[in-house]
Amino acid sequence: MSVEIENDRETATPPTLGDRLHPEPRHELLVFERSGAGKVGYSLPPLDVPDVSAIPAGLLRGEIEGETEITEVEVARHFTRLSRLNFSIDENTYPLGSCTMKHNPRTNEEMARLPGFAASHPLAPEEVSAGTLELAWRLEQVLKELTGLARVTLQPAAGAQGELAGILMVRAALEKEGNPRTTVLIPDSAHGTNPASAHFAGYKVRELKSNARGTLDLDVLEGAMTSDVAALMLTVPNTLGIFEDRILEIARIVHAKGGYLYCDGANFNSFVGIARPGAMGIDVMHMNLHKTFSTPHGGGGPGSGPVAVTTKLAPHLPRPTIERREDGSFGLDFDRPESIGRLRTFLGNYGMFVRALAYISSYGNRIGEVARGAVLNANYIRAGLAAHYHLKYDAPSMHEVVFSDKRQAEKGVHNGDIGKRLMDYGFHPPTISFPLIVHGALMIEPTETESRSGLDAFIAAMRAIAREVEEDPSIVLNAPHTTPVKRVDEVGAARNLILRWKPDGRETADGKRET
Numbered sequence: 001m002s003v004e005i006e007n008d009r010e011t012a013t014p015p016t017l018g019d020r021l022h023p024e025p026r027h028e029l030l031v032f033e034r035s036g037a038g039k040v041g042y043s044l045p046p047l048d049v050p051d052v053s054a055i056p057a058g059l060l061r062g063e064i065e066g067e068t069e070i071t072e073v074e075v076a077r078h079f080t081r082l083s084r085l086n087f088s089i090d091e092n093t094y095p096l097g098s099c100t101m102k103h104n105p106r107t108n109e110e111m112a113r114l115p116g117f118a119a120s121h122p123l124a125p126e127e128v129s130a131g132t133l134e135l136a137w138r139l140e141q142v143l144k145e146l147t148g149l150a151r152v153t154l155q156p157a158a159g160a161q162g163e164l165a166g167i168l169m170v171r172a173a174l175e176k177e178g179n180p181r182t183t184v185l186i187p188d189s190a191h192g193t194n195p196a197s198a199h200f201a202g203y204k205v206r207e208l209k210s211n212a213r214g215t216l217d218l219d220v221l222e223g224a225m226t227s228d229v230a231a232l233m234l235t236v237p238n239t240l241g242i243f244e245d246r247i248l249e250i251a252r253i254v255h256a257k258g259g260y261l262y263c264d265g266a267n268f269n270s271f272v273g274i275a276r277p278g279a280m281g282i283d284v285m286h287m288n289l290h291k292t293f294s295t296p297h298g299g300g301g302p303g304s305g306p307v308a309v310t311t312k313l314a315p316h317l318p319r320p321t322i323e324r325r326e327d328g329s330f331g332l333d334f335d336r337p338e339s340i341g342r343l344r345t346f347l348g349n350y351g352m353f354v355r356a357l358a359y360i361s362s363y364g365n366r367i368g369e370v371a372r373g374a375v376l377n378a379n380y381i382r383a384g385l386a387a388h389y390h391l392k393y394d395a396p397s398m399h400e401v402v403f404s405d406k407r408q409a410e411k412g413v414h415n416g417d418i419g420k421r422l423m424d425y426g427f428h429p430p431t432i433s434f435p436l437i438v439h440g441a442l443m444i445e446p447t448e449t450e451s452r453s454g455l456d457a458f459i460a461a462m463r464a465i466a467r468e469v470e471e472d473p474s475i476v477l478n479a480p481h482t483t484p485v486k487r488v489d490e491v492g493a494a495r496n497l498i499l500r501w502k503p504d505g506r507e508t509a510d511g512k513r514e515t
């Protein structure tokens, strides 16, 4: 089989039996590098009808310089080999903190592929889109129930766009009262998207320092909460995985000065079905369907960041809203003069709505089990690793737990090294160096979909790494040892973008050639 690995330019050792049974390319060539004059992906018999092009000649492109010529089988094998170098939640534990990398149930996928949903055309008129609109309307009803808030928009394409929508609604409501105010308060434990969203919506950001417990300091809040503050953006539970247990007092302080309480609900996974944000005094909150409600992340699919609001903010929801009319039919309402406008084409990332509703429906009124499992699993990991890794904030965890590399750093090993070494043990690394208030952070979020044995295996790997750091730090410092690509220049690809491949070299963003 080793002849198949024609692209293996660096076969230093003879292949083992395992290598021969499972040939893994060490260096996959670029698809362009496989190009060869005259190779074709398909060949058709000569035309026996007149050659007419539907595209006017002036719009047709001529020869493309250096165009890849390659066979179909080479393309198929190239991408199949690349896919085997990937890591996914379908392979093993993916403890990437803050991202809620839970299993994506296949039932959701089946529902999203039903032709009535998958093939519905975004420009189809309302009269033939009853089912499409009803599903989105039903998802809104369920999210209203879970958040305890009055209305929901499904338009935002991600959590960050949901934040922007939420803050723009706050701004619209304050403008209606006569003064949009100037400032948004954000704790130092917040996700980086929060200050970006507030800034985008035209606000100055004032950072609030967390207390020794890792939560919001009420005295600090009281001092900062003036009548010039539009909103407090609070992540609940926060990025340390700690619940803001004084949320009711926080809401009272913010409301007393006429401000709004924005909840970054990306971590809703830890209390969905257990407690309602609306009952906590929260005025507006975004959720991430691709976190809490199990829709695929990143390469697996687009995001979706619905936003729930109180009655007071509802007139400002993005337009159009989806309404059920008195006769029971469903339609879009564009006649919303106080709306912040449209954020997204059509209804949003519709396939995610189908998946999320399928997921929620499969739990029904037992959805709180999701949160219970997530919290239990994070605390199991905290207990399993607390003797081996430093915990700056040693409070009970919600959905995730943030360790630091403080002990390992004494041996010269840092969080990034530990993450790389985990890859040798078959795990995706945790989130590292975030949140910023924990130096050398290792942020671990197992989610509820890991079994006890999966958690034990992860804990065992982390303990083994801690032992390696004590006994022979070089093993960890030189990790990963088992991946085809070892340490990469982590900023090189961003600083030196290669946008175009040419037969005689690669072209970088500033037009330079590299060979």
Ligand SMILES: *Cc1c(COP(=O)(O)O)cnc(C)c1O
Residues within 6 Å of the ligand: 098, 099, 158, 159, 160, 161, 191, 193, 235, 239, 264, 266, 267, 288, 303, 304, 305
């Ligand atoms: C993931 C996350 C976001 C941003 O969500 P995106 O969908 O990635 O834009 C915001 N806040 C927190 C706390 C998050 O975990």
